[in-house]
Amino acid sequence: MKENLFKNIDDRSSDLIAMADYIFDNPxxxxxxxxxSKLLEDYLEKNGFTVERGLGSLDTAFKAVYENGTGGPNxxxxxxxxxxxxxxxxxxxxQGPAIVGAAIALKELYKGKPYKLIVYGTPAxxxxxxxxxxxxxxxxxxxxxxLMAHGGPxxxxxxxxxxxxxxxxxYHGKSAHAALKPEQGRSALDxxxxxxxxxxxxxxxxxxxxxxxxxxxxxGGPNNVVPKTAxxxxxxxxxxxxxxxxxxxxxxxxxxxxALMTGTTYEIIREKDLDSKVPVYSLNDxxxxxAKLINAPNIKPAxxxxxxxxxxxxxxVIPGSCIRIxxxxxxxxxxxxxxxxxxxxxxxxxxxxxxxxxxxxxxxDLIDDxSKLLExxxxxxxxxAKMSLE
Numbered sequence: 001m002k003e004n005l006f007k008n009i010d011d012r013s014s015d016l017i018a019m020a021d022y023i024f025d026n027p028x029x030x031x032x033x034x035x036x037s038k039l040l041e042d043y044l045e046k047n048g049f050t051v052e053r054g055l056g057s058l059d060t061a062f063k064a065v066y067e068n069g070t071g072g073p074n075x076x077x078x079x080x081x082x083x084x085x086x087x088x089x090x091x092x093x094x095q096g097p098a099i100v101g102a103a104i105a106l107k108e109l110y111k112g113k114p115y116k117l118i119v120y121g122t123p124a125x126x127x128x129x130x131x132x133x134x135x136x137x138x139x140x141x142x143x144x145x146x147l148m149a150h151g152g153p154x155x156x157x158x159x160x161x162x163x164x165x166x167x168x169x170x171y172h173g174k175s176a177h178a179a180l181k182p183e184q185g186r187s188a189l190d191x192x193x194x195x196x197x198x199x200x201x202x203x204x205x206x207x208x209x210x211x212x213x214x215x216x217x218x219x220g221g222p223n224n225v226v227p228k229t230a231x232x233x234x235x236x237x238x239x240x241x242x243x244x245x246x247x248x249x250x251x252x253x254x255x256x257x258x259a260l261m262t263g264t265t266y267e268i269i270r271e272k273d274l275d276s277k278v279p280v281y282s283l284n285d286x287x288x289x290x291a292k293l294i295n296a297p298n299i300k301p302a303x304x305x306x307x308x309x310x311x312x313x314x315x316x317v318i319p320g321s322c323i324r325i326x327x328x329x330x331x332x333x334x335x336x337x338x339x340x341x342x343x344x345x346x347x348x349x350x351x352x353x354x355x356x357x358x359x360x361x362x363x364x365d366l367i368d369d370x371s372k373l374l375e376x377x378x379x380x381x382x383x384x385a386k387m388s389l390e
Contacts, residue, residue, distance in 0.1 A: 069114030091151030185226025
């Protein structure tokens with residue numbers, strides 16, 4: 001069966017590569033991916049999927065569904081297609097065509113057991129948190145498993161990712177002339193500086209993998225006036241979402257304390273919250289076995305720790321895995337000129353086909369062998385429960 005799936009993908013490879021090139025040549029920023037989403041929606045609809053265009057508050061999100069019988073697992077294939085200001089420097093143009101190729105091959109060839117394929121178009125990964133919005137509006141959660149693909153220097157999967165909370169703090173005090181009547185003032189900047197100092201003292205009392213960053217957004221005005229307002233931006237991170245909540249609680253106490261010491265008031269604005277991935281090694285094994293089966297390029301061990309992504313929010317709710325496909329040199333990093341230069345290269349084109357085959361093979365394994373999906377779900381639940389206790 002897998003040989004037939006792979007052949008189906010090879011037979012439509014020119015279509016998939018042409019779509020990837022079109023998305024690359026027409027880069028669109030977060031929430032504005034109208035051309036990319038329409039291209040993928042049209043192709044899925046043409047090939048027998050029922051397509052819902054625009055989901056909730058997101059015009060460029062979509063959901064394409066094919067169901068073979070009833071009562072089977074819901075297999076989710078998620079793709080991104082937003083660009084950076086520099087263009088497609090993170091290889092998101094490769095994802096949609098690969099996902100489409102895998103989904104259509106399964107639809108056309110596998111009729112053995114009941115299943116539902118759901119392709120989700122997920123906009124605005126680059127800073128916009130599109131998947132978070134989709135989860136909050138009721139999408140994605142119905143899936144039994146979520147699969148993705150991404151370009152990179154090596155063919156590999158990820159294990160952990162950083163949970164991250166971006167927080168803005170605004171202090172409100174009382175303005176006064178700093179030279180003549182400073183005692184009448186309530187310095188919002190003093191409150192912010194105290195917060196910075198307290199965060200430094202907190203570093204000694206958190207787990208090693210905790211990250212804390214900050215900067216001044218608004219210092220309040222000229223140096224001869226006690227600032228009435230001051231604002232700072234903070235980023236708090238951990239590889240465990242549950243533990244990060246405790247760090248945020250301690251940070252909020254710091255903010256309250258700084259306000260008490262300075263006689264100011266404060267606002268805490270949670271700008272974005274990214275969850276950590278719940279690693280599922282059994283699912284990663286299924287994915288990598290398919291990568292080895294098709295002899296994908298530059299296969300490497302899993303990346304044990306990565307940065308933050310809104311796919312982490314998905315993988316915190318349901319089991320998931322993302323296969324990274326090698327298409328750039330080993331030393332290349334995402335958001336780089338190297339990613340742009342190789343976006344339409346022979347390696348870039350091949351990555352679309354490799355990713356489609358790996359995802360099709362993985363989905364087939366999970367549908368055809370119910371014990372594999374059961375193992376994935378059991379591991380996910382056990383690992384998440386353990387993480388909540390750490």
